[in-house]
Amino acid sequence: MWQIKTNHLTYVYDKKDPNHYDALSDVSLEIKKGDLVCIVGKTGSGKSTLVQTFNNLISPTSGYCQVENFYITSDKKLKKELLKNQDKSVIEENKHVARLRRKVGLVFQFPEYQLFAETIIKDVMFGPKNFGLKEEEAKEVAKKSLIEVGIPESYFEKSPFELSGGEKRRVAIAGIIASDPDILVLDEPTAGLDPNGKIEIMNLIKRFHEKGRTIIIVTHDMNLVLNFAKTVIVLNDGKLIEVTSPEKLFQSPDIEKYSLEIPTLFKFINLLKNDGFAGNLSEIYDFDTLIKRIYEAKYE
Amino acid sequence: MSNVFGKLTPYNTIIHRLDPRLKFFALIALMVMCFLPYGNYTNRFIVLGVLALIIIVIMAIAKIRISSIFSSLKSLWFMMIFLLIIFLFVQQGVDTSSLHPMIVFPNGYTIYWEGLFQTLHVFLRLVLMICLTLILTSTTAPMDITYALDWYLYPLKLVKFPTQIITMIISLALRFIPTLLDESQKIMKAQKSRGVDYNRGFLAKKIKSVTTLIVPLLVSCFSRSVELSLAMDARGYDPYGKRTSYKVLRFKLRDAISLLIVLLIMALFITACAYSSFYPGADNILNLLFGIGAF
Amino acid sequence: MSLAIEVKNLNFSYDSEEGVQTIKNVSFSIEKGQYVSLIGHNGSGKSTLAKLLAYLLEPASGEIYVDGIRVNEKNIREIRQTIGVVFQNPDNQFIGSTVEGDIAFGLENRAVPREKMIELVKKYSRLVGMDKFLNKSPDELSGGQKQRVAIAGILALGLKIIIFDEATSMLDPEGVEDIKKLIFEMKKEDPELTFVSITHDIEEAYLSDKVIILNSGEKYMEGVPEDVFADEDKIKSIGLDIPFVLQVKNALKKKGIETPKNIRTIEELSNYLCGK
Numbered sequence: 001m002w003q004i005k006t007n008h009l010t011y012v013y014d015k016k017d018p019n020h021y022d023a024l025s026d027v028s029l030e031i032k033k034g035d036l037v038c039i040v041g042k043t044g045s046g047k048s049t050l051v052q053t054f055n056n057l058i059s060p061t062s063g064y065c066q067v068e069n070f071y072i073t074s075d076k077k078l079k080k081e082l083l084k085n086q087d088k089s090v091i092e093e094n095k096h097v098a099r100l101r102r103k104v105g106l107v108f109q110f111p112e113y114q115l116f117a118e119t120i121i122k123d124v125m126f127g128p129k130n131f132g133l134k135e136e137e138a139k140e141v142a143k144k145s146l147i148e149v150g151i152p153e154s155y156f157e158k159s160p161f162e163l164s165g166g167e168k169r170r171v172a173i174a175g176i177i178a179s180d181p182d183i184l185v186l187d188e189p190t191a192g193l194d195p196n197g198k199i200e201i202m203n204l205i206k207r208f209h210e211k212g213r214t215i216i217i218v219t220h221d222m223n224l225v226l227n228f229a230k231t232v233i234v235l236n237d238g239k240l241i242e243v244t245s246p247e248k249l250f251q252s253p254d255i256e257k258y259s260l261e262i263p264t265l266f267k268f269i270n271l272l273k274n275d276g277f278a279g280n281l282s283e284i285y286d287f288d289t290l291i292k293r294i295y296e297a298k299y300e
Numbered sequence: 301m302s303n304v305f306g307k308l309t310p311y312n313t314i315i316h317r318l319d320p321r322l323k324f325f326a327l328i329a330l331m332v333m334c335f336l337p338y339g340n341y342t343n344r345f346i347v348l349g350v351l352a353l354i355i356i357v358i359m360a361i362a363k364i365r366i367s368s369i370f371s372s373l374k375s376l377w378f379m380m381i382f383l384l385i386i387f388l389f390v391q392q393g394v395d396t397s398s399l400h401p402m403i404v405f406p407n408g409y410t411i412y413w414e415g416l417f418q419t420l421h422v423f424l425r426l427v428l429m430i431c432l433t434l435i436l437t438s439t440t441a442p443m444d445i446t447y448a449l450d451w452y453l454y455p456l457k458l459v460k461f462p463t464q465i466i467t468m469i470i471s472l473a474l475r476f477i478p479t480l481l482d483e484s485q486k487i488m489k490a491q492k493s494r495g496v497d498y499n500r501g502f503l504a505k506k507i508k509s510v511t512t513l514i515v516p517l518l519v520s521c522f523s524r525s526v527e528l529s530l531a532m533d534a535r536g537y538d539p540y541g542k543r544t545s546y547k548v549l550r551f552k553l554r555d556a557i558s559l560l561i562v563l564l565i566m567a568l569f570i571t572a573c574a575y576s577s578f579y580p581g582a583d584n585i586l587n588l589l590f591g592i593g594a595f
Numbered sequence: 596m597s598l599a600i601e602v603k604n605l606n607f608s609y610d611s612e613e614g615v616q617t618i619k620n621v622s623f624s625i626e627k628g629q630y631v632s633l634i635g636h637n638g639s640g641k642s643t644l645a646k647l648l649a650y651l652l653e654p655a656s657g658e659i660y661v662d663g664i665r666v667n668e669k670n671i672r673e674i675r676q677t678i679g680v681v682f683q684n685p686d687n688q689f690i691g692s693t694v695e696g697d698i699a700f701g702l703e704n705r706a707v708p709r710e711k712m713i714e715l716v717k718k719y720s721r722l723v724g725m726d727k728f729l730n731k732s733p734d735e736l737s738g739g740q741k742q743r744v745a746i747a748g749i750l751a752l753g754l755k756i757i758i759f760d761e762a763t764s765m766l767d768p769e770g771v772e773d774i775k776k777l778i779f780e781m782k783k784e785d786p787e788l789t790f791v792s793i794t795h796d797i798e799e800a801y802l803s804d805k806v807i808i809l810n811s812g813e814k815y816m817e818g819v820p821e822d823v824f825a826d827e828d829k830i831k832s833i834g835l836d837i838p839f840v841l842q843v844k845n846a847l848k849k850k851g852i853e854t855p856k857n858i859r860t861i862e863e864l865s866n867y868l869c870g871k
Binding site: 165 | 636637765767769795798834835836842846847852864865866868869871
């Protein structure tokens with residue numbers, strides 16, 4: 001069952017600008033509930049724009065995006081039509097953009113730059129309180145989320161600005177998790193972190209996924225795609241290229257056309273193929289299989 | 301911010317090529333011309349009309365779209381209404397006997413034609429000033445404005461005042477405005493995702509929403525400034541040291557001619573100002589409108 | 596061969612009262628014309644070390660020599676003529692309002708005559724491939740382009756040692772590739788240039804002339820990449836990775852397939868395995 005659907009979604013930045021361009025053009029796709037999706041594409045391919053339509057920070061110029069019962073579009077006629085024969089409760093829901101933003105948690109790139117409150121706990125409570133939770137309830141969920149991201153209780157009353165870069169990022173993520181979103185969208189969650197920090201954040205995201213949330217990650221990091229994604233969405237120049245699996249993506253000959261970085265493993269396999277390696281190179285997706293095949297080719 | 305002051309347009313008209321020092325001088329000169337006393341309202345509106353005409357001609361030469369003025373003015377509607385209310389409802393001067401009443405309320409409260417005229421006059425001057433600034437910023441790179449400023453600050457150098465530090469600060473500020481605007485947009489989007497609504501709510505709530513933007517922005521400004529100062533240090537910047545300038549301003553023939561035109565325009569307006577103070581004349585517009593109103 | 600950088604018993608702490616020492620008794624040397632990778636986790640002190648080398652911070656004790664000049668307050672002019680830094684954030688080191696203005700900034704600071712400046716800006720903007728963008732402002736450029744401008748600014752000064760302080764970590768893959776290519780070209784152009792790259796990229800480190808690993812402010816390992824990465828357990832014990840080529844070579848070795856020691860890139864390895 002799909003949870004997010006886009007239908008001929010098009011978004012134009014600043015229509016009045018004479019040299020405007022389509023940030024997204026005619027994108028139609030579906031994202032399944034509980035999936036772990038990576039959206040990839042080079043800078044300017046429209047991937048950040050796409051995820052920002054999911055919680056109505058950006059409203060499609062034409063076409064629409066649907067998140068469960070929410071319809072997101074700035075085409076008023078279309079919206080009226082979409083809501084025409086709907087249940088009363090659905091029409092009521094659609095009036096509250098805050099409910100959508102609670103359902104779809106969006107963690108921006110470098111989220112540590114959004115911290116503002118005097119203590120960590122207050123910062124994490126901020127989202128839940130905006131979405132209507134009472135002080136005590138908000139505090140409860142904030143505590144839970146901070147522990148979930150691995151921030152010890154002794155830190156709660158500290159200023160967020162005392163933390164290290166990696167810790168700040170985890171606090172910022174807790175600030176989104178605290179509102180208990182069904183769908184968690186992360187824009188470049190590993191940018192600027194060292195290898196250990198990257199692994200830490202990815203394991204965290206994996207845990208969120210295991211709890212049944214739908215995870216959508218926008219990223220350049222193809223090693224992350226290879227190791228974590230179940231589904232990959234490829235965008236190029238605002239157009240949807242394909243919805244595929246990481247294994248298929250990295251073996252597809254088209255990948256370089258979209259200026260995506262190929263993980264070293266696949267780069268090496270491609271090199272071997274080009275150099276005429278005397279052995280079977282199909283369907284290798286991990287390091288150990290590669291070594292086995294090389295060994296087989298040499299000795300059997 | 302970027303809306304009010306406009307951005308350098310990608311053309312290369314004669315106005316774009318003029319020396320920034322000249323443009324800076326012309327801007328200040330014409331602004332002063334807006335503010336000279338020209339006597340009664342008839343004279344004032346004629347003078348502002350002529351000035352508006354000059355400005356429209358310059359804008360046409362510089363290929364600035366008239367519509368860009370409106371986007372600059374968008375944020376000023378509120379001020380216009382505010383001005384109108386003040387000028388219409390606040391009695392002007394002590395002696396109201398010389399004023400021309402427009403509407404007299406049953407309770408004796410009077411709205412005068414002068415109130416409406418004054419609002420229009422102030423607003424028109426404001427619009428002209430914005431247009432002038434728009435011309436400068438649309439045709440001159442920020443750095444060139446800084447160079448011009450540096451040149452005008454020259455006298456201060458003679459008394460050992462470190463003007464180069466001031467111009468460096470201004471040029472860095474100009475350099476980072478687009479960067480910070482971009483950043484504030486990103487922060488606002490992120491906070492919206494956490495349920496902040498920047499448009500709604502009462503004062504207390506609004507202040508709280510603004511905090512969610514200002515604090516992160518300040519934090520980032522500080523860290524940027526630390527990194528920036530390291531980068532400047534690494535590249536050998538010494539605020540008190542002797543520096544040369546990559547960019548040199550050259551006053552060309554076209555600049556001399558333009559200067560002459562600006563001076564002529566100034567002379568024209570100053571004459572008009574002097575003339576109107578010696579021979580005030582009748583306030584035809586006011587009388588005409590008052591007559592129609594009374595009729 | 597003469598030394599580009601020499602560090603002897605260097606110590607530094609940001610806050611001497613707190614007693615947390617950021618750099619602990621570090622010594623090493625770098626020869627002229629070398630490409631050296633400085634690796635370690637965030638907080639290992641590698642960025643601090645870069646700042647000490649360029650005298651952006653003052654050492655608590657110990658000695659640093661760049662190109663034979665003692666790094667201290669007295670020699671600051673000579674140091675700035677010798678060593679330059681490309682920082683991480685492309686935006687925060689772009690000082691001029693245009694590409695040419697930024698390249699010229701360092702020259703202006705040294706009171707270089709204007710005619711000479713124009714010539715240098717032209718020459719080095721061409722070298723980094725930015726000569727078509729001279730009038731562009733930073734908000735019209737990509738991160739990779741801004742970093743290229745920063746590099747041109749350093750080269751125009753005729754500096755002999757360039758430190759890259761995670762200069763590609765905020766760039767997209769295209770930008771990273773761009774900068775790597777540029778460094779390669781610069782080395783070809785002037786073999787006397789010395790590069791110190793502070794990086795997380797193990798693959799890049801494996802291809803450099805020398806690797807220095809820092810861990811909690813101390814020098815953990817130093818040497819040619821083959822030797823340093825040969826000690827797999829020691830590398831992995833501080834959570835660092837082994838380069839891909841070496842991983843393959845080691846795995847094959849365990850199965851009894853020996854590969855020549857001088858193979859360092861995947862291209863070479865593939866060629867070898869395919870019998871070319």
